[in-house]
Amino acid sequence: MAVLTEEQTMLRDMAREWADNESPVTAYRKMRDAAPAEYYDAAAWRAQAEMGWAGILIPEAQGGAGMGYLSLGLVLEQLGRNLAATPLAATAAATSALLLGGSEAQQVEWLPRIAAGDVVAALAVDEGPRFAPDKIATTVEGGKLSGTKEFVAEGDSAQLFVVAATDGLYLVAGDEGVTRSPRKLTDARSHAQLRFDGAPAGKLEGGADLLTQVTDRATAALCAEMLGMAEAAFAQTNDYLKTRVQFGQVLASFQALQHRMAKMFTELELMRSVVEGALEAIDSGRANVSHEVSLAKAVAGETLHLVSRETIQLHGGIGMTDEHDAGFTLKRARVLEAMWGNAAWHRERFARLCGY
Amino acid sequence: MATAEIEAPVDALEAFRAHAREWLGAHFPPSLKGKDNAMSAVEGPHENTPEEAAWQQAMGEKGWGVPTWPKEYGGGGLSRDEARVLQEEMARIGAWNPIGGMGVMMFGPTLLEYGSEEQKREHIPAIAKGIVRWCQGYSEPGAGSDLASLQAFAEDRGDHYVVNGQKTWTSGGQWADKCFMLVRTDKTRKHEGITFLLCDMDTPGVEVKPIRLISGSSPFCETFFTDVKVPKANRVGEEGQGWTIGKRLLQHERSSLSGGGSTAGRMFSGAPLGQLAKKYVGVDEQGRIADADLRSRIVRHEMDLRAFMLTLRRASAEAKSNQGPSAATSIMKNVGARIMQERSELLIEIRGLAGLGWEGEGFEEEALKDVRTWLFGKAVSIYGGSTEIQNNVIAKRILGMLDHQ
Ligand SMILES: Cc1cc2nc3c(=O)[nH]c(=O)nc-3n(C[C@H](O)[C@H](O)[C@H](O)COP(=O)(O)OP(=O)(O)OC[C@H]3O[C@@H](n4cnc5c(N)ncnc54)[C@H](O)[C@@H]3O)c2cc1C
Numbered sequence: 001m002a003v004l005t006e007e008q009t010m011l012r013d014m015a016r017e018w019a020d021n022e023s024p025v026t027a028y029r030k031m032r033d034a035a036p037a038e039y040y041d042a043a044a045w046r047a048q049a050e051m052g053w054a055g056i057l058i059p060e061a062q063g064g065a066g067m068g069y070l071s072l073g074l075v076l077e078q079l080g081r082n083l084a085a086t087p088l089a090a091t092a093a094a095t096s097a098l099l100l101g102g103s104e105a106q107q108v109e110w111l112p113r114i115a116a117g118d119v120v121a122a123l124a125v126d127e128g129p130r131f132a133p134d135k136i137a138t139t140v141e142g143g144k145l146s147g148t149k150e151f152v153a154e155g156d157s158a159q160l161f162v163v164a165a166t167d168g169l170y171l172v173a174g175d176e177g178v179t180r181s182p183r184k185l186t187d188a189r190s191h192a193q194l195r196f197d198g199a200p201a202g203k204l205e206g207g208a209d210l211l212t213q214v215t216d217r218a219t220a221a222l223c224a225e226m227l228g229m230a231e232a233a234f235a236q237t238n239d240y241l242k243t244r245v246q247f248g249q250v251l252a253s254f255q256a257l258q259h260r261m262a263k264m265f266t267e268l269e270l271m272r273s274v275v276e277g278a279l280e281a282i283d284s285g286r287a288n289v290s291h292e293v294s295l296a297k298a299v300a301g302e303t304l305h306l307v308s309r310e311t312i313q314l315h316g317g318i319g320m321t322d323e324h325d326a327g328f329t330l331k332r333a334r335v336l337e338a339m340w341g342n343a344a345w346h347r348e349r350f351a352r353l354c355g356y
Numbered sequence: 357m358a359t360a361e362i363e364a365p366v367d368a369l370e371a372f373r374a375h376a377r378e379w380l381g382a383h384f385p386p387s388l389k390g391k392d393n394a395m396s397a398v399e400g401p402h403e404n405t406p407e408e409a410a411w412q413q414a415m416g417e418k419g420w421g422v423p424t425w426p427k428e429y430g431g432g433g434l435s436r437d438e439a440r441v442l443q444e445e446m447a448r449i450g451a452w453n454p455i456g457g458m459g460v461m462m463f464g465p466t467l468l469e470y471g472s473e474e475q476k477r478e479h480i481p482a483i484a485k486g487i488v489r490w491c492q493g494y495s496e497p498g499a500g501s502d503l504a505s506l507q508a509f510a511e512d513r514g515d516h517y518v519v520n521g522q523k524t525w526t527s528g529g530q531w532a533d534k535c536f537m538l539v540r541t542d543k544t545r546k547h548e549g550i551t552f553l554l555c556d557m558d559t560p561g562v563e564v565k566p567i568r569l570i571s572g573s574s575p576f577c578e579t580f581f582t583d584v585k586v587p588k589a590n591r592v593g594e595e596g597q598g599w600t601i602g603k604r605l606l607q608h609e610r611s612s613l614s615g616g617g618s619t620a621g622r623m624f625s626g627a628p629l630g631q632l633a634k635k636y637v638g639v640d641e642q643g644r645i646a647d648a649d650l651r652s653r654i655v656r657h658e659m660d661l662r663a664f665m666l667t668l669r670r671a672s673a674e675a676k677s678n679q680g681p682s683a684a685t686s687i688m689k690n691v692g693a694r695i696m697q698e699r700s701e702l703l704i705e706i707r708g709l710a711g712l713g714w715e716g717e718g719f720e721e722e723a724l725k726d727v728r729t730w731l732f733g734k735a736v737s738i739y740g741g742s743t744e745i746q747n748n749v750i751a752k753r754i755l756g757m758l759d760h761q
Binding site: 128129130131150151181182183184185186187188191193245246247248254256257309312313316317319320321322323326327330331334335337338339342344345347348 | 502744
C-alpha cells in the first residue's frame with residue numbers, strides 16, 4: 001500500500017464503504033439487466049459526484065478537490081472491487097486533457113460542471129478495435145472535426161468529448177455533427193462508435209505529447225480499476241475454497257490449490273506496486289511517467305487475466321453460471337485489458353522507452 | 357490406360373474409399389457444406405431444414421454416424437481404418453457428422469460394453485440414428501469432483517426403484533428424452549453403493565430447471581427427482597456396480613472431449629490465427645505480423661497444437677498395436693482443454709475490442725460466435741473431470757504418487 005495522507009486514507013475508506021453498501025455487484029447486475037441507454041448506474045453516478053469524486057482531479061478553484069491521481073486510483077480501485085457501472089474513469093481521462101491542455105476559458109467553462117457531476121466526458125482516440133494512437137485520420141478544418149472513433153467508453157451518453165485528431169486533441173461539445181452508434185460488448189457497459197461530421201471543435205494546447213500524456217493518465221486510472229477487480233475476485237475465490245467441501249475436506253486443504261492461490265497472491269502484490277507506482281509518478285510529475293504506465297498496464301493485464309481465469313476454474317461449475325459473479329470479472333477484464341493498449345502493446349513500448 | 361487402371365489390383369481400403377466417395381456424393385447436399393455448428397450441442401436442438409433432415413436420415417440408416425459400432429445394432433460396422441477413410445472423404449467435401457450428443461460420445465460405447473442384449477437392442481439403434489437424446493445425471497450440488505459422494509437415492513421396490521434426489525449441471529436436460537444416471541442404492545458404502553440407471557425424462561416426478569451460463573445460453577439444468585419410478589429392467593449391470601460402469605463412461609467422455617472426438621475437435625477449426633492477426637494487427641516491412649509479442653505467442657500456440665495432434669495420432673497408433681490405451685491418453689483432456697482455451701483467448705486478443713462483442717450491430721458474425729465459444733470454453737477444463745482432478749489421477753494412478761494426508 002502506498003503511503004497515504006490522512007485525507008487519502010479517509011477517501012479510500014469512505015469509497016470502500018460506499019461501494020460495498022451502495023454499489024455492490026448486484027447493482028451492476030441490475031444495471032445490466034435493465035440496460036439503460038447510458039449503460040451506467042445514473043443514481044450511483046450522482047451520488048459519487050456529490051461525494052466529490054467527479055472533481056478529484058479538478059483544482060478547488062474550479063469546484064474540485066485537487067487531490068490527484070493516486071486519490072482517483074484509490075476510488076476507482078474500490079469501485080472496481082464491486083464492478084460499479086460508473087463513468088468516473090472516462091470522465092477523469094477527459095478531465096486530464098482539459099487540465100493539461102485546456103485554455104483558461106475552456107477550463108472555466110467545463111471543469112466546474114464536471115466536478116458537479118453535471119457533465120459526463122469521454123476520451124475518443126481509437127479509430128479501430130485496437131489501441132493505435134499513431135494511426136489517427138480524424139481531421140479538423142476551420143474548427144470543424146470529421147472522423148470516426150470506435151469503442152468510445154461512455155460514448156453513448158457523454159456530453160463532452162475529447163477527440164484525437166491528426167494535429168492534436170480537440171473538445172467537441174454536444175451533438176451537432178455527431179452520430180452515436182451503441183456497441184454492445186461482453187461487459188454490458190457503454191462503448192459507442194462515434195461519427196463526427198463537421199462537428200464544431202475547440203483545440204487544446206499541445207500536439208502528440210498531449211495525447212501521450214492523456215492516454216497515460218487514462219491508462220493508469222484503468223489499472224486502478226483492474227487492481228480492484230483482481231483483488232475482489234481473488235478474495236472471493238479464497239473464501240469459496242475455504243467453504244466448499246469435496247472428498248470430505250474443504251478445497252482449501254488441497255496443496256495443489258494452495259500453491260495456485262499463493263502464486264496469485266504474489267502476483268497481486270506486484271500488481272499493486274506497479275499500479276500505485278504509475279499513479280504516484282503522475283502526481284509527482286516525474287519524467288518517466290510513460291515507463292511506469294506501461295509497466296503497470298502490462299503487469300495489470302497479465303495479473304487480472306490470470307486471476308479472472310482462475311476464479312472461474314477454481315469455482316468449478318458454479319463459476320460458469322450467469323447467476324455467479326465470476327463471469328462478470330472475466331468479461332470486463334478482457335475489455336479493460338484491450339483498452340489503451342494490451343500487455344503486448346505496453347511491453348513493446350516499454351522496450352522502446354528503454355532503448356531496446 | 358483406362359483398362360490398365362481397372363485391372364490393377366484394388367486394395368480393399370481403396371475400394372471402401374471409392375464406395376464412401378460415391379455414397380457421400382449421392383447423399384450429402386452440397387448446400388450443407390461447412391454448415392456444421394460446433395456450438396449446437398450447447399445451444400440446443402434447432403428445427404432441421406429438409407436438407408439437414410434428409411442428411412441425418414441417410415447417415416443414420418447407413419450407420420456411419422457411429423461408424424465403428426456393430427452393424428447389428430445400427431452402427432456402421434467399419435474398421436478403424438475404414439472409419440478414418442470415411443472421415444477423410446467427408447472432410448474432402450466439407451461434409452459433417454449429423455449424429456452426435458452424449459448417446460454417441462459416452463453412453464453408447466458404455467452400454468455396448470456393459471448392457472444386456474435387450475438393452476443394447478432397445479437403445480443403441482436409436483442413438484445411431486440420432487433420434488433419441490440422452491443426458492448425463494451424474495453431478496449433484498455436493499458431488500462434483502467428488503462424484504462418489506452422490507446422494508440421489510434409489511429405493512428397491514421389487515420390480516422397480518423409486519428415485520429421490522437432485523442432480524445438477526445436467527447438460528441438455530431440458531431437451532433430452534432419456535437420462536443415464538448414477539444413484540445410491542446403499543447408504544453404508546461409498547463407491548460400492550452406487551448403481552447405474554436409465555430413466556425416461558418424461559417419467560412423472562422428473563423436473564428440470566434450466567440454468568443460464570456466462571456465455572448467455574442455458575444449455576444445462578438442475579434436475580429434480582421426486583418419487584420417480586424406474587423399472588429394474590433399466591438398471592445397467594448389477595446393483596452396486598455403478599461406479600465401475602460410471603467411470604468407464606467418464607473415460608469415453610474424456611477421450612471424446614480431448615479433441616480426438618467431436619466437440620472440442622471442432623472448436624479448433626476456423627481461420628488460421630496468423631492470417632487473422634495480419635488482418636487486424638497489420639504487417640511490418642517484411643510481411644510479418646506487426647506485433648512481435650503476439651506473433652511469438654501465436655507461433656507457440658500453433659506448435660502446441662501440432663504437438664497435440666501428433667500425440668493424438670501416436671496415442672491412437674499405440675492403442676491399436678497394444679490393444680489398450682496408451683499412456684499418452686491420460687494427458688490428452690488437459691492438453692486439449694488448455695490449447696482450446698488459449699486459442700480462444702488469442703482470437704479475442706487479436707481482434708481487440710471488436711473481438712469482445714456481445715450482440716447487435718458492428719461485429720462480424722464469426723467474432724460474435726468466437727466470443728461465446730471463448731466463454732463456454734472455460735467449462736472444458738471443469739467438466740468431464742476438471743484439470744486438477746485429471747492431474748490427481750495422472751499423479752496417483754500413472755506416476756504412483758501418494759495421496760496427501
Ligand atoms: C458446462 C458444464 C456442463 C456440465 N454437464 C454435466 C452433465 O451433463 N452431467 C453431469 O452430471 N455433470 C455435468 N457437469 C458437471 C461437472 O462434471 C462438474 O462441474 C465437475 O465435475 C466439477 O465439479 P464442481 O463443479 O462441483 O466443482 P468442485 O468439485 O467444487 O471443484 C471446484 C474446484 O476445485 C478443484 N478441486 C476439486 N477437488 C480437488 C482436489 N482433490 N484436488 C485439487 N483440486 C480439486 C476443481 O478442479 C475445481 O477447480 C457440467 C459442468 C459444466 C460446467
